[in-house]
Amino acid sequence: MSILAVESPVESGTRADALSVENISLHYGAAQALRGVSLKAPIGQVTAVMGRNGVGKTSLMRAITGRERISGGRILLDGTDLTGKPPHARARLGVASCPQGREIFPLLSVRENLETGFAGLPRGARTVPDEVYDLFPILHEMAHRRGGDLSGGQQQQLAIGRALVTRPRLLVLDEPTEGIQPSVIKDIGRAIRYLRDQNRMAILLVEQYVDFALELADRVTVLDRGMVVMQGETGDLDHEALRRAIAV
């Protein structure tokens, strides 16, 4: 084989795409929620997915984490095809998510909620990384309180902490600011920026709060009725057109 035929997966100067969503479709019965959606999420960047209510953002996140089956296309993580793999297998490969609604276990303590992230880890790696408590000191202070006793903002911090316990390559955040007070939104923004700058994971952020998303995102994908209608680096996009495309 000619050496010219061997291509490096990462060209020098470009970032590795941890996540590659290729032309996916998703149906709920006869209703089509995603239509040929493609996007890439590189390591060390925040990729925002935006759009009005009901355009398919959560469906896209659920397709990536394996909670919904896609009807066409494929989803790759670090070149491995995730399509058809169940959620726990994707988690082992590095997909972690903070779903809408957060899904904290209300009767488990904060510490126990964090430890549910251990499931897919080798025995020697079953520790809560210090950075979880550095980013969200409240989780240390409230380690023995029940998850259900936390405020919405604290639960969101716990959901992000639990995702970080799994040492993800891809962190999926579905509307982390929804229903949360401004001071906690700031903490979450600071945490996302820190994680981005560590250059260890790709961050996929679904967000309706436009200013928060544009402040954090390196790249943006806008969905409308299940289709990509705008996509690119944040600085290259027409922000007025973007705001119009997602205005309720």
Ligand SMILES: Nc1ncnc2c1ncn2[C@@H]1O[C@H](COP(=O)(O)OP(=O)(O)OP(=O)(O)O)[C@@H](O)[C@H]1O
């Ligand atoms: N389990 C389901 N069964 C049937 N239809 C569904 C299901 N989940 C979502 N849908 C429909 O699929 C479309 C996309 O919904 P989705 O929740 O992905 O949108 P979204 O952009 O995340 O909206 P929101 O911002 O309100 O969460 C909507 O028309 C919704 O009604």
